[in-house]
């Protein structure tokens with residue numbers, strides 16, 4: 001089977017289990033093109049993307065309320081599901097990207113599928129089911145800006161996943177504070193994988209930017225409003241995670257200085 005056919009099934013299938021089927025190790029990449037850029041994923045009826053106003057999610061502090069925990073886990077799962085689909089999207093959109101880039105995207109996709117399954121287990125432990133709450137399309141709504149592989153990693157790896165280094169720490173702390181060690185361990189695992197995903201974006205932006213561009217300028221030039229440095233971090237700031245991902249000190253310093261709620 002070709003990577004392209006696998007990626008198309010992940011994006012377009014309306015069946016969750018099909019989206020979560022891991023890529024076979026034997027996938028080939030002999031016919032990666034032509035490029036296609038789907039603007040929305042296939043979804044089961046109960047996971048149709050709705051307007052953000054119709055899918056409000058409690059903050060991490062809501063973890064202390066037993067009734068809110070499955071809602072929070074459902075929202076975290078939805079972020080992971082969009083990541084699965086958008087890494088598959090990148091395989092459809094960028095057939096001419098270097099083979100190592102495409103293999104790296106496929107490896108991340110596999111980990112994102114594992115994250116969905118891990119959150120699904122915790123959701124079910126609280127009596128929830130996938131599809132019990134409406135879901136947003138926060139990542140999908142930005143695909144118009146993903147013009148090149150470098151734009152893609154600036155948005156996915158260096159903005160969304162970068163911010164998730166902080167969000168996961170906040171949610172793990174919230175889970176631990178109410179004694180839910182099992183959920184906290186799942187979130188820790190997602191955090192550790194996310195370090196690798198941010199590192200992937202950093203490496204490829206380094207390789208794809210112009211030689212005389214700084215990494216900060218290269219990043220800023222490839223994200224479009226509403227994406228901005230303030231959305232690449234959470235309320236707390238995990239400097240260590242970013243060091244582990246290989247980000248240079250100046251980039252980390254600038255991110256830390258970006259006001260989370262400022263434009």
Ligand SMILES: [Fe+2]
Pocket residue numbers: 080083111112115190
């Ligand atoms: Fe993930």
Ligand SMILES: [Fe+2]
Pocket residue numbers: 083112161193194197
């Ligand atoms: Fe990720």
